[in-house]
Amino acid sequence: MSELRSCDLRSLEEMMQQLQQPSFRAKQIFGWVHQKNITDITQMSNIGKNLLAMLQNEHTLGVMQLEKRQVSADGTEKYLFRLSDGEFIECVLMRYRGDMSKARNTLCVSSQVGCAMGCIFCATGQSGLVRNLSVGEIVGQVYEVNALLGEKMPVGNVVFMGMGEPLLNLDNVLKAIELLNDVQGQNIGIRRMTISTCGIVPQIARLAQAQKDFVLAISLHAPNDELRSQIMPINEQYPLAMLMNACREYQRVTKKRLSFEYALIKGFNDQEKHIKQLEMLLKGLDCHLNVIPVNPVAGAGHFQKPSREYISRFVQGLKKVGVNASIREEKGKDIDGACGQLRGKIKELS
Numbered sequence: 051m052s053e054l055r056s057c058d059l060r061s062l063e064e065m066m067q068q069l070q071q072p073s074f075r076a077k078q079i080f081g082w083v084h085q086k087n088i089t090d091i092t093q094m095s096n097i098g099k100n101l102l103a104m105l106q107n108e109h110t111l112g113v114m115q116l117e118k119r120q121v122s123a124d125g126t127e128k129y130l131f132r133l134s135d136g137e138f139i140e141c142v143l144m145r146y147r148g149d150m151s152k153a154r155n156t157l158c159v160s161s162q163v164g165c166a167m168g169c170i171f172c173a174t175g176q177s178g179l180v181r182n183l184s185v186g187e188i189v190g191q192v193y194e195v196n197a198l199l200g201e202k203m204p205v206g207n208v209v210f211m212g213m214g215e216p217l218l219n220l221d222n223v224l225k226a227i228e229l230l231n232d233v234q235g236q237n238i239g240i241r242r243m244t245i246s247t248c249g250i251v252p253q254i255a256r257l258a259q260a261q262k263d264f265v266l267a268i269s270l271h272a273p274n275d276e277l278r279s280q281i282m283p284i285n286e287q288y289p290l291a292m293l294m295n296a297c298r299e300y301q302r303v304t305k306k307r308l309s310f311e312y313a314l315i316k317g318f319n320d321q322e323k324h325i326k327q328l329e330m331l332l333k334g335l336d337c338h339l340n341v342i343p344v345n346p347v348a349g350a351g352h353f354q355k356p357s358r359e360y361i362s363r364f365v366q367g368l369k370k371v372g373v374n375a376s377i378r379e380e381k382g383k384d385i386d387g388a389c390g391q392l393r394g395k396i397k398e399l400s
């Protein structure tokens with residue numbers, strides 16, 4: 051039994067060969083599954099009764115059940131999906147408006163159920179890793195949300211900033227990116243997809259070899275090893291010197307600008323001296339630093355964000371020393387849909 055949403059064109063062609071079907075059927079099925087976002091195998095209306103029956107017997111589509119949809123005052127939406135084995139994941143739709151040419155819908159997708167990395171400011175990390183998502187479960191988040199949105203403004207950007215560490219499910223994440231990018235599928239530009247990582251150094255080298263134009267974002271969150279190890283256990287394994295070397299090597303190979311995330315925590319990583327340390331750390335790199343006011347998470351209540359004015363001053367300070375920094379707009383806080391607030395628990399159902 052395989053999941054059709056996980057199949058690329060090649061595997062569909064092989065499947066058709068085994069079923070003694072003409073190969074053009076593979077293209078038809080690909081279009082139904084990856085472009086038209088069908089939610090039931092029987093919706094494939096032009097592939098013939100016999101093939102349809104065979105597909106129904108041997109395969110599933112890999113559809114997820116929407117358990118809950120929450121809408122924030124700012125238009126952000128959070129979805130809780132039940133997977134075929136009863137596990138839950140969440141993803142978040144952010145609507146950016148204003149200037150029409152810049153209007154876009156960005157979907158923040160999950161790559162794993164839970165996460166093994168245990169960053170202490172993050173809700174996802176608190177319950178550990180359950181399992182990796184399949185390719186179909188990753189692309190399925192975009193398909194299900196697009197089906198809910200209708201045709202008006204489909205998802206145009208995808209960020210792997212939901213639940214899980216994408217670099218620990220890298221094969222599936224890369225395959226999902228390829229499917230989402232396919233012109234016969236959703237046709238989402240590869241530059242409009244971002245992979246965010248807590249810093250799995252060997253996988254960053256692998257990503258560089260992938261030779262694809264997605265954006266790589268690194269969750270930095272602290273300017274020195276002492277602080278970073280306190281909040282991100284992965285820093286013990288891959289300390290900052292290793293991480294920054296990997297980033298420099300990545301940039302040397304790919305020539306691409308890097309993104310860094312910095313969750314600003316009051317009294318912890320927001321001091322004047324930290325600006326200096328960040329300057330030294332990022333020197334010579336072509337990069338952008340997103341400063342995110344830390345979001346409150348149950349179990350990490352001692353992390354507070356600085357005041358708005360303080361955050362602005364911190365960012366100004368960074369700019370003054372040549373660090374290309376800006377404040378990340380906060381979205382969906384009232385529905386626990388902001389960075390680090392995803393849990394994917396049925397417990398949340400009220």
Ligand code: SAH
Pocket residue numbers: 171172173210211212213214215216246247248268269271311313342343344345346347389390391
């Ligand atoms: N595992 C990946 C991607 C998912 S997390 C990673 O860590 O990069 C997406 C982003 O949200 C990361 O930058 C993460 O560090 C950040 N984040 C997690 N908890 C947060 C919180 N409470 N406040 C602000 N950002 C948070």
Ligand code: SF4
Pocket residue numbers: 165166167168169172173174175176212213214215247248269390
């Ligand atoms: Fe995992 Fe990212 Fe959360 Fe850390 S911040 S626990 S790596 S999801």
